[in-house]
Amino acid sequence: MTDIDAFIAGLPKAELHLHIEGSLEPELMFALAKRNGIAIPYASVEDVRTAYAFSNLQGFLDIYYAGADVLRTREDFHDLATAYFDRAAADGVLHAEIMFDPQTHTARGIAFETVIEGLLSACAQAETEHGLTSRLILCFLRHLSEAEALETLAQAEPWLDRIAAVGLDSSEVGHPPEKFARVFATARDKGLKLVAHAGEEGPPAYVYEALDILQVDRIDHGNRSLEDMTLTDRLAREDMPLTVCPLSNLKLCVIDQMEDHPIDRMLDLGLHATINSDDPAYFGGYVADNYRAVATARGLTRVQLVTLARNSFTGSFLPPEAVAAHLERIDAYVAAQP
Ligand SMILES: Nc1ncnc2[nH]cnc12
Ligand SMILES: [Zn+2]
Numbered sequence: 389m390t391d392i393d394a395f396i397a398g399l400p401k402a403e404l405h406l407h408i409e410g411s412l413e414p415e416l417m418f419a420l421a422k423r424n425g426i427a428i429p430y431a432s433v434e435d436v437r438t439a440y441a442f443s444n445l446q447g448f449l450d451i452y453y454a455g456a457d458v459l460r461t462r463e464d465f466h467d468l469a470t471a472y473f474d475r476a477a478a479d480g481v482l483h484a485e486i487m488f489d490p491q492t493h494t495a496r497g498i499a500f501e502t503v504i505e506g507l508l509s510a511c512a513q514a515e516t517e518h519g520l521t522s523r524l525i526l527c528f529l530r531h532l533s534e535a536e537a538l539e540t541l542a543q544a545e546p547w548l549d550r551i552a553a554v555g556l557d558s559s560e561v562g563h564p565p566e567k568f569a570r571v572f573a574t575a576r577d578k579g580l581k582l583v584a585h586a587g588e589e590g591p592p593a594y595v596y597e598a599l600d601i602l603q604v605d606r607i608d609h610g611n612r613s614l615e616d617m618t619l620t621d622r623l624a625r626e627d628m629p630l631t632v633c634p635l636s637n638l639k640l641c642v643i644d645q646m647e648d649h650p651i652d653r654m655l656d657l658g659l660h661a662t663i664n665s666d667d668p669a670y671f672g673g674y675v676a677d678n679y680r681a682v683a684t685a686r687g688l689t690r691v692q693l694v695t696l697a698r699n700s701f702t703g704s705f706l707p708p709e710a711v712a713a714h715l716e717r718i719d720a721y722v723a724a725q726p
């Protein structure tokens with residue numbers, strides 16, 4: 389391990405953009421398929437990994453939704469999230485805000501309760517076993533209708549005190565944030581925080597809509613904001629967190645090579661950028677791998693890495709006193725470095 393790898397592994401960090409369904413490793417996919425007696429269209433773990441070559445977001449989503457079919461019981465969701473938390477804890481993650489896609493499961497006849505109770509029990513266990521705190525973000529699939537999103541929000545009603553935020557994911561182009569104006573207004577009225585994927589493949593106009601119409605608290609990805617300097621100035625001025633996902637950007641061809649990643653440009657522009665893994669089982673790495681990949685390709689300094697880690701806590705939905713305690717942990721870690 390190089391100095392910078394070790395520095396990244398020990399750096400206290402939060403993960404703010406992680407789809408729990410995207411943390412389904414091929415080994416667990418096979419184990420759950422066996423446990424639930426489900427046939428899957430792959431002969432081996434290697435066969436699955438070979439299939440994970442994507443040329444855009446939709447190509448990935450098709451495989452990702454198919455993979456989720458092995459998730460059937462509360463125990464499956466618990467095991468999925470526990471596997472993620474174990475990996476995250478090993479990567480120095482102290483707090484994780486986890487997205488889940490209930491519609492991917494309710495459309496297959498899996499009850500909302502099964503999904504969320506499995507996830508919540510894993511969240512409680514991660515706090516006991518690793519001291520890792522977490523929040524849940526309920527994402528609406530934007531290729532489905534606003535009425536279906538409202539129905540999903542209604543199903544979530546008994547658990548709203550255990551859901552931090554709602555989000556918007558799936559196929560971006562052709563499904564602008566505006567389509568979900570009423571469901572986000574309803575969620576805001578219920579006291580939920582708001583996030584949305586915007587500017588991953590979609591144009592800067594979608595980022596404006598997420599800000600002005602949905603009134604989000606964070607932008608997931610936001611890469612294409614860099615095409616519009618008026619927008620980047622605004623994002624910097626408003627200190628709007630961007631949950632950037634370098635390995636995802638590479639695998640989904642948002643960038644051609646990691647050497648082209650704009651993470652340091654984002655920091656130079658004063659943007660509140662954070663580093664995250666998005667769908668680590670599909671994109672080849674967890675959060676520390678994402679830090680390492682950009683650190684190596686872009687020659688990031690320790691000061692820049694610390695800024696990214698600080699941004700992850702200040703951009704989180706933790707209360708101010710918890711954020712302050714995490715920032716102190718980062719300071720103590722940095723002070724203890726040789
Ligand atoms: N990167 C991504 N963009 C949109 N929807 C997603 N769902 C899971 N990962 C996603
Ligand atoms: Zn995402």
